[in-house]
Amino acid sequence: MRTTNNKQADKALRESETKYRLIFENSPLGIFHFDKNGIVTECNESLLKILGLPKEEVIGFNMEISLRDENMRLALEAVLARKSGQYEGEYSPTTSTKITPIKADFSPNISEDGSLQGGICIIEDITKRKRAEDALQRYAEELANANEELKSLDRMKDEFLSNVSHELKTPLTCIKGYGQILSDETLGSVNDQQKKTVDTIMRNSERLRRLVDSLLYISKVQAGTIEYVFEPVQIAEITDYVVADMLPQVKEKDLTIEKYVPDSLPSINGDKDKLTDLLVNLVDNSIKFTPSGGRITVTAQEEEDNLHISVEDTGIGIPKELISNLFQRFYQIDASIRRRYGGTGVGLYISKNIVEAHNGKIWVESEEGGGTTVHVNLPK
Template identity: 55%
Template sequence: MDNICTRILASAWRGVWAVDWENRFIFFNKGMEDTSGLRSEDLIGKDLMLLLPDQKIMDEVHFRELFHKAKETLTQVHYSLLPIITTQGELKEQSGQLLPLLDEKGAYSGMIGTVEHTSTKKISAALGEHTLAENKLDAIYRNSPVVAFLWKPLTGWPVVFVSENISRFGYHAEEFTSGKLLYSDIVCPEDLSGLNSDVADFEQHGQIYFTKEYRIVTRSGKIRWVTERSMLARDEKGEPSYYQGIIIDITHLKEIDNALKESEKKYRLIFENSPLGIFNFDKDGTITYCNEKIIEILGIPKEKIIGFNMNSSLKDEEMKAAFREVLSLRMGHFEGKYVSQGNGKKVFIKVDYSPNISDDGTLLGGVGIVEDIGERKIAEDKLRKYADELSKANKELESLDRMKNELLSNVSHELKTPLTSIKGYGDLLMEGDLGEMNYKQLKALKTIIRNTERLRRLIDSLLYVSMAEAETITYEFRKIDINDLIDNAVTDMAMPIAEKNIEVLHQVQEDLTQIEGDAEKLTDMLTNVLDNAIKFTPSGGKISIFAKKGGENIQISIQDNGIGIAADLLPFLFQKFYQIDPSMRRKYGGTGLGLFICKKIVDAHKGKIWVESEQRKGTTVHILLPTLQGDI
């Protein structure tokens, strides 16, 4: 070391020592001699680590860890209140710095140790406890990244010494010690005036320790918050001589603090502007704070709410029971009419209580959220009344519907009676049993019989729908042949087929398996499908009937070459009273019940029915009916 540095180090701290890269002492000033009771000439050249047991450092492991940390990281390490028992048996509590020395290539070349402050105590039984407490207090701080300074109390604060870890802010130590930079050069301009003023006041009042938070500017222009902790040394006249201290980067702590303040600000904003009443209470149930909304809801002045004890003063037993759930560390809920104890105001409210529980599981207090549900209650009452009225109206409609079904059923039966007679006498006339008829008479009679049959199918459809809605339809299942069903349906429709000169082709697979079903209703189903096919097929057209077995089903398909149906209308064909176009009702007739009834009958037989069609090319209706179980 050169003489200037040696003199500075010898006088700047109460004690200074230095070792080379092999941990051998190369410097040990008088302050260290006074602190440890050891002599410089006895130590120079000796290994520091071998000396530790003789020094009786009570926290030897801690000191070794700090030393190796500074050596490995090449950063300054601070220690605080490190207890040492000297050779004279005294306890010396000291604090200082471990400053790594670097060579020209930036490699470790040794260590400087400083003692900034010492105090001497007698060794007592309480020493261990005291030392442990001090070390715990220092644990948060001792490993913090700090930068050590020694500067003069002159304009701009010229720097005599600065630790190498000033590089954390982008600067080099020699920039300060050479005079290229003053300490004031890195202080944020906005804070410099205030810092100057505080330092001047500090010096004027004769104080020793100086603490201040301010901002500095890094080499890259970023702003960092630091806290300065300095000791002012004065000369024999009491005038400021130099500042010895450290700065600690607290930017992260500031950011956390600012985030907490911002979070608290947002919380306050939400708290005060919430549409719900919110209040806090302590572990005894006393309300400590509330927002304005709860005052509006309850109509009670704030001064009567703050300090109110819910555990002892609540009169409403249900609300008190809900609150006491919090005392058992559970959430509580109350909903109902509340009569204010302050002014007798009646209000429907909902209150939710939540406990605030500490990390060790004890109750710290809680929060209550109050909502005015008066308008909701009014709406609920209106809705309940409306629902009751709808229920009553629905019952009346059900009654009317039953009456309609009964009327329809009775009328249908009454209409079928004279139709049976008309049909019977018509058949007798056609067969000539009542005498011969001329051509015109026979043609008129055929029209009567055709329309009588049409009217019969219409009445049967209405009767079926009425019975379906009343759920009174019964089915008589028995073994039947598909050929018989098809033949019966074609026979029923023989007259309109002949009148329109439609060719009916049969393509039925031989030896079809029997099915189990209601022959009469399945015939009605096929008759309805054929009726539609005949209705929409032009005179001289063609209808093909296919029947084949597929797996465990028999598929019947009835295909015509009529007007066809648009693809987007196919999903609606099986709805009750649905017709593609009202104009078709006028041209072709019909009620819109045929395919609806067909689907009901097929569903009852656990089958499927669907339609494929193309406009101006024709329509195919497919019916799938299950075969008898066990048949081959």
């Protein structure tokens, strides 16, 4: 019985050795054995290909004495101390100038009686991985440089917008001032044709003022210098002013504007000038995108803890899938929209910033061809 068991054990051992030999010889990884003195005793063909060395220079190589790479020496010393060792780096054998990025795993070979027989090392050529890592690193650096350039360009653009906006303020004020003098007939009477011309100058200078103010607002937002002055304000008063102010534009496009804002609405804590800009932007958008003969409706009502303001129009509407993009800076639905209707695409971006500064909420309901309603909730 014992003889049979021994034969079975011998057979299993031979089969195991055969399997290991097949793995050893056919593995794409480099494998070598070394004794307890660090001398290489056996290696496979893959190791020779990875290191670019003939077999006679590998077998018998004394790693403990001849290793030049300090990190690999530490990995070997770990094995000789009965521990595992790892190495990763660019390895160059002492007898070759070839440099190969490798990853090496060292393991001790301990016999059944506990004595150290030496060790085994498995080496992987990581040249492709290192190239990919280097390429990724270069790409990351290029991306970081490009990002810094974009930030610099963005700062330059903001500075340019701010400077140009400030420079436009002076001549614009002058144009409006002299236009007002002509309109008031301070320098003498004007006929009806001249009156229409002056009104056109005043109306367009006011549009230009709003554009300049929008650019200045964006510059201040980007610079973090925007300031709000909060005080009790009446929404009814603000809407009265905005509707009256926008009436010339409404008439010019042959539109109708209706206002349903009770004077009895409670006051809210807000910045009067900024809330005026908010409503001007919303009404201006409605005017811009509503065809001749259309209607704009401005309403406000009290709802629990909020005042709900809405600006509704019978304009061209917006595709539902694009509504979420409307509050982005300089966003236009497409390039043709800007060419056909004008504008810079900053009105809703500014409006959103103003509403959020008042701890409110703004959203849009629209349907292509079915008009648009912009809703604003402001806390009381």
